Amino acid sequence: xxxxxxLRDFLEGFGALLDEAPPEPAIHAxxxxxxxxxxxxxxxxxxxxAQPDPDRYQQYLLHADSRQRFSLVSFVWGPGQQTPIHDxxxxxxxxxxxxxxxxxxxxxDAEGCLHEDGPVHRLEAGTVEAVSPSIGDIHRVRxxxxxxxxxxxxxxxxxxxxxKRSTYDPDGRPKTxxxxxxxxxxxxxxxxSRE
Numbered sequence: 001x002x003x004x005x006x007l008r009d010f011l012e013g014f015g016a017l018l019d020e021a022p023p024e025p026a027i028h029a030x031x032x033x034x035x036x037x038x039x040x041x042x043x044x045x046x047x048x049x050a051q052p053d054p055d056r057y058q059q060y061l062l063h064a065d066s067r068q069r070f071s072l073v074s075f076v077w078g079p080g081q082q083t084p085i086h087d088x089x090x091x092x093x094x095x096x097x098x099x100x101x102x103x104x105x106x107x108x109d110a111e112g113c114l115h116e117d118g119p120v121h122r123l124e125a126g127t128v129e130a131v132s133p134s135i136g137d138i139h140r141v142r143x144x145x146x147x148x149x150x151x152x153x154x155x156x157x158x159x160x161x162x163x164k165r166s167t168y169d170p171d172g173r174p175k176t177x178x179x180x181x182x183x184x185x186x187x188x189x190x191x192x193s194r195e
Contacts, residue, residue, distance in 0.1 A: 003041075042098060058183075079145060086139070087137045088137050089164075090157040091130070093131075102143075105139045113172045122144060
């Protein structure tokens with residue numbers, strides 16, 4: 001039995017936070033605490049939103065705010081899977097629910113080339129990290145394990161599956177993409193959370 005009340009409480013609490021129209025640093029801080037509380041207990045994510053794929057990581061939509069202010073997504077990483085270097089173009093909070101992931105930030109030099117910006121961040125279960133154009137928005141992420149699945153929960157300042165953003169080659173050349181979601185046939189979890 002899944003504790004859908006925990007997810008519903010998180011969505012209502014985060015929506016109320018955005019109703020206050022706080023500045024982005026407050027969203028990172030207060031939203032990060034709310035996300036941390038959600039991922040602190042692993043009893044609410046249904047199995048349908050935690051299924052790996054052998055070929056690529058999965059991005060399952062859990063909730064899209066009706067006013068397009070935010071979306072909540074589960075990322076399911078098969079063993080050794082990783083993203084390309086990419087951006088988000090909006091603020092985001094990433095919390096690890098199961099396993100661990102590795103995030104390598106990138107920065108542009110004066111010529112526009114991308115370079116690794118410091119060491120890889122290892123995010124363990126229960127850890128929350130922020131990304132944003134205002135604090136650093138380009139990174140590459142991978143499952144920290146080559147022999148097990150990891151799952152993270154991502155909260156973004158838009159309906160991220162419909163946002164036009166970019167992947168990058170090492171020279172910093174962008175390639176536009178829109179990610180969409182892996183669960184086109186699954187319902188929005190909000191619709192089943194009151195059962």
